[in-house]
Amino acid sequence: MLSNLKGKKIAVVGMGTNNKKLAEYLTGHGLSFDVIENWKDPAELVGRLDKYEIIFRTPGLPFLSKAVRQASEKGVEVSSQTKLFFKLCPAPIIGVTGTKGKGTTSSLLAKILQTSGKKTWLGGNMGRDPFEFLESIKPEDFVVLELSSFQLQDLDQSPHIGIVLNITADHLNHHLSVEEYVKAKSSIVAYQGENDFAVLHPDIEGWFKDLGKGKKIFFDPKDARRYETKLLGTHNLENIAAAAAAAQILAIGEPDIRKAIAEFEPLPHRLNKIREIAGISFIDDAFSTNIDPVIAAIEAIKSPLILIIGGFDKGLNFSAVGQKIKSAPNVKGLVVIGEVSNKVLEAANGFTGKILTGAENMKTIIGQARSLASAGDTILFSPGTSSFDMFKNESDRGEQFVNAVNSL
Numbered sequence: 001m002l003s004n005l006k007g008k009k010i011a012v013v014g015m016g017t018n019n020k021k022l023a024e025y026l027t028g029h030g031l032s033f034d035v036i037e038n039w040k041d042p043a044e045l046v047g048r049l050d051k052y053e054i055i056f057r058t059p060g061l062p063f064l065s066k067a068v069r070q071a072s073e074k075g076v077e078v079s080s081q082t083k084l085f086f087k088l089c090p091a092p093i094i095g096v097t098g099t100k101g102k103g104t105t106s107s108l109l110a111k112i113l114q115t116s117g118k119k120t121w122l123g124g125n126m127g128r129d130p131f132e133f134l135e136s137i138k139p140e141d142f143v144v145l146e147l148s149s150f151q152l153q154d155l156d157q158s159p160h161i162g163i164v165l166n167i168t169a170d171h172l173n174h175h176l177s178v179e180e181y182v183k184a185k186s187s188i189v190a191y192q193g194e195n196d197f198a199v200l201h202p203d204i205e206g207w208f209k210d211l212g213k214g215k216k217i218f219f220d221p222k223d224a225r226r227y228e229t230k231l232l233g234t235h236n237l238e239n240i241a242a243a244a245a246a247a248q249i250l251a252i253g254e255p256d257i258r259k260a261i262a263e264f265e266p267l268p269h270r271l272n273k274i275r276e277i278a279g280i281s282f283i284d285d286a287f288s289t290n291i292d293p294v295i296a297a298i299e300a301i302k303s304p305l306i307l308i309i310g311g312f313d314k315g316l317n318f319s320a321v322g323q324k325i326k327s328a329p330n331v332k333g334l335v336v337i338g339e340v341s342n343k344v345l346e347a348a349n350g351f352t353g354k355i356l357t358g359a360e361n362m363k364t365i366i367g368q369a370r371s372l373a374s375a376g377d378t379i380l381f382s383p384g385t386s387s388f389d390m391f392k393n394e395s396d397r398g399e400q401f402v403n404a405v406n407s408l
Helices: 018-026 067-073 080-088 100-115 128-137 178-183 221-226 235-249 253-264 292-302 319-327 342-347 362-372 392-407
Strands: 009-014 033-036 054-057 077-079 094-096 120-123 142-146 161-162 198-200 214-216 270-276 280-284 305-310 331-337 355-358 378-381
Touching: 018 080, 018 128, 018 392, 054 067, 054 253, 067 077, 067 392, 077 178, 080 128, 094 100, 100 120, 100 142, 100 235, 100 253, 198 235, 221 235, 235 253, 235 292, 270 392, 292 305, 292 319, 292 342, 305 342, 305 362, 319 342, 331 342, 331 362, 342 355, 355 362, 362 378, 362 392
Parallel strands: 009 033, 009 054, 054 077, 094 142, 094 161, 120 142, 161 198, 198 214, 280 378, 305 331, 305 378, 331 355
Antiparallel strands: 270 280
């Protein structure tokens, strides 16, 4: 594959997390390329990509943007870090996608495989960039990849095992519609052959179930109740069931599956209890980037609850989480932050608890939440959207929350 790149006019478009290691890899193999970065709007790239023979698109640049479509129409090959990795990886790939739970399921499955003695490489937002370890992978190893819609959208190759969790509306500031968002994820199974496997959420859309030639296996979240786990919330039963189903395909023994699930620690910023102060529990769910994790978090916590919610406006509809806030008997207060404040307030209209708004930094956010809480209550930081209006990213806002709580 790399020989096909020799002598071609190449551009690496965007030097974010997903392309830095790719650029190092290309350089290490003697390939020259231009770097295109620091645009604020994809429209600024219209015409700038047309002169290349191949471009490696950062996931943050929409595949259906005018700049990318125009370049493709002019004969430019549109690739990505993910596409190239799939072509170069010598070992079986297990890909995991879904609107929520990708990171937990990927990490849990990797732990199960490692517990069984299999050499396993974990890549994705919660793992390493796959180009960090590409040249260390042996054919007998396994690679587990967390795959977003951005990475899957133009993929023309499916993993040996494709795991598809729940899919609900998300990233509507990037995708043209919910339908396009769901279709973007379909590459994870669409190109599977007869010797491949699709591990699917039982409620996945009908047309999705018919994609590809892989054997379809539908996991049942109720099956996960037999496992001892440190993961909070019924939504994590889906993640456990999906990981266990994939492990069973690979003939992992039940004792190893049980042991790995029991020992698995929740990932950072996903319903992690940070500490308790004066009888008030603080829970970090900062990786909650759409409304479904918020609803799941509310359902997972039984004590009286102060919910911190809000952030960057990426086009989500908050009506369902508004209904949950109003109907859940334990939600007693809200701290609403960020660009989506008005949307959240409108969705929660009729909520009888106390609501505070206007906080512009983490210290003030936590101060407002503490003013609404009493001993026995839980303060839950589950923003329900992206973070870019107030923080660098989801990790940054989670770290700021944890540090601020630990400094109290």
